[in-house]
Amino acid sequence: MYLLLYVFWIILNGKLTAEICIIGAVLVALIALLMKALFGHTPARDLRLLKKAPLFFVYVLILIREIVKASLGMIPFIFHTKENVQPVLVTFQPGLKTRLGRFILANSITLTPGTITVEADENGFTVHCLNRRALDVSPESVFLRWIRRLEA
Numbered sequence: 562m563y564l565l566l567y568v569f570w571i572i573l574n575g576k577l578t579a580e581i582c583i584i585g586a587v588l589v590a591l592i593a594l595l596m597k598a599l600f601g602h603t604p605a606r607d608l609r610l611l612k613k614a615p616l617f618f619v620y621v622l623i624l625i626r627e628i629v630k631a632s633l634g635m636i637p638f639i640f641h642t643k644e645n646v647q648p649v650l651v652t653f654q655p656g657l658k659t660r661l662g663r664f665i666l667a668n669s670i671t672l673t674p675g676t677i678t679v680e681a682d683e684n685g686f687t688v689h690c691l692n693r694r695a696l697d698v699s700p701e702s703v704f705l706r707w708i709r710r711l712e713a
Contacts, residue, residue: 562607563593613711620707624669627703631674631695638675638691646691653698654685655705662712669704670696 570585571577596602638646657663667681670688675695680687690696697703 562596562602562604563589566592616707616711620665620711623703623707624672627669628673631676634695635674635691647693649690649693650679650687651690651693651696651698652685652687655698655708656700657705657708657712659712662708665711666704666708669708 566589567585570589571581574581574585593602655663655666657666663681663683663686667678667686670676670678670686673695675691677689678686679689688696688698699705
């Protein structure tokens with residue numbers, strides 16, 4: 562994380578001078594200490610996240626694909642008044658282990674057209690859908706499979 566923040570500092574400054582390098586090193590060191598004190602951030606954690614970066618990249622591509630599919634599925638609701646909209650609240654337990662996994666799932670559901678995460682906690686999720694077909698809550702849904710892989 563330290564190196565990433567330092568490189569980000571250099572890029573944002575746009576030029577490389579001794580003064581910018583020294584100030585950047587001090588500021589990034591302070592930020593790293595603050596992150597360790599507040600969030601328990603460690604270099605080992607950075608390595609775990611770095612190893613999962615390819616999986617996360619694939620997940621983002623899958624998320625984009627699901628957003629496009631859901632957007633195309635919402636076209637009848639937008640253009641045809643005959644389409645039967647039956648809003649429903651769906652409650653389910655995703656079986657995810659980490660807060661980060663639940664966070665990613667809640668936001669992925671909300672980003673997908675036709676669904677909004679109303680509540681997400683350790684006890685489960687409550688999602689508002691335009692119709693019941695808009696949400697797949699099976700244990701083998703694409704979001705849950707990939708988030709479980711990210712959690713492992």
